[in-house]
Amino acid sequence: xxxxxxxxxxxxxxxxxxxxxxxxxxxxxxxxxxxxxxxxxxxxxxxxxxxxxxxxxxxxxxxxxxxxxxxxxxxxxxxxxxxxxxxxxxxxxxxxxxxxxxxxxxxxxxxxxx
Amino acid sequence: xxxxxxxxxxxxxxxxxxxxxxxxxxxxxxxxxxxxxxxxxxxxxxxxxxxxxxxxxxxxxxxxxxxxxxxxxxxxxxxxxxxxxxxxxxxxxxxxxxxxxxxxxxxxxxxx
Numbered sequence: 001x002x003x004x005x006x007x008x009x010x011x012x013x014x015x016x017x018x019x020x021x022x023x024x025x026x027x028x029x030x031x032x033x034x035x036x037x038x039x040x041x042x043x044x045x046x047x048x049x050x051x052x053x054x055x056x057x058x059x060x061x062x063x064x065x066x067x068x069x070x071x072x073x074x075x076x077x078x079x080x081x082x083x084x085x086x087x088x089x090x091x092x093x094x095x096x097x098x099x100x101x102x103x104x105x106x107x108x109x110x111x112x113x114x
Numbered sequence: 115x116x117x118x119x120x121x122x123x124x125x126x127x128x129x130x131x132x133x134x135x136x137x138x139x140x141x142x143x144x145x146x147x148x149x150x151x152x153x154x155x156x157x158x159x160x161x162x163x164x165x166x167x168x169x170x171x172x173x174x175x176x177x178x179x180x181x182x183x184x185x186x187x188x189x190x191x192x193x194x195x196x197x198x199x200x201x202x203x204x205x206x207x208x209x210x211x212x213x214x215x216x217x218x219x220x221x222x223x224x225x226x
Contacts, residue, residue: 009154034214043118043204043217044157090156100212104156 002027002095006105014113019063019078021108023091026072032094033074035065038107039087047089050074061085086112117141118218120205125223127199135190135221137205145211146188150174151202151220160203163188164211192223199225 007022025031032051036044048059055067065076074091091105118139127133139146145164149157159172163182177196182188188207192199202222206215 032212036217041202041220041222043120043219044206045217046214049214094212101159102215104158106154106156 002031002093002098002101002103004091004093004103004105006089006091006108008108009106010109010111012111012113013081015083016080019076019081019085019110021076021089021091021110023065023074023076023105024072025074025091025093027093027095032100033065033067034092034094034102035059035063035074035076036090036092037061037087038090044090047076081110081112083112083114086110118205118207118216120203120218120221122221123219125221127223127225129225130194131225132194133192133199133223133225135192135203135205135223137188137190137218138186139188139205139207139216139218140186141207141209141216142185143207143209143216144185145208145213145215146182147206147208147215148172148178148180148188148190149204149206151204157204160190162211192225199223 003026005024034049035047038044048057050067058064063078088107094100121136147162148160161180163169179191204220205218208215
């Protein structure tokens with residue numbers, strides 16, 4: 001079964017610094033990949049998705065992610081962090097071998113320091 | 115406005131009581147899902163439904179039950195058989211099973 005690993009349960013950056021949140025998946029078959037954001041006590045909001053079109057995917061709020069098949073990675077980046085980016089971020093992979101079940105990473109909590 | 119609503123936002127129950135969490139969507143989506151979220155564990159799938167009157171167990175269905183009598187509604191019952199019911203519960207929907215999911219605001223259930 002497909003699995004997804006988010007490296008670093010907590011990431012802290014200064015306002016204006018680069019944001020890099022790491023995600024690796026396990027399948028040799030390119031799956032669909034997603035990044036979601038969750039603000040405290042709220043539901044999840046889709047940031048962006050990869051569905052086998054362009055490998056560099058642009059999302060909302062200035063975020064983007066690059067699909068790298070050779071590294072089985074889908075890291076999320078933003079050039080300049082804003083205080084409002086503080087939230088929890090989930091990398092999600094669909095599992096083509098299991099009815100396209102969505103598999104969630106454990107999440108990375110992003111803190112932005114002033 | 116199209117979206118998913120979950121009610122209530124916070125729910126408190128005594129141990130041994132069943133409790134039903136509401137989930138309604140007006141997005142005309144066929145598929146609906148229930149997830150449980152615990153700190154540091156991401157989301158785990160409880161049940162999902164692809165069409166009305168049909169639903170399937172997810173990874174952690176024990177102690178939970180669902181129904182799907184209407185396309186718009188997918189209520190979740192947390193039974194007294196669920197050993198550790200205190201958690202944040204999220205409902206989601208998608209056009210079909212193979213599209214990205216849209217989430218409701220969640221219900222935080224506390225059982226004492």
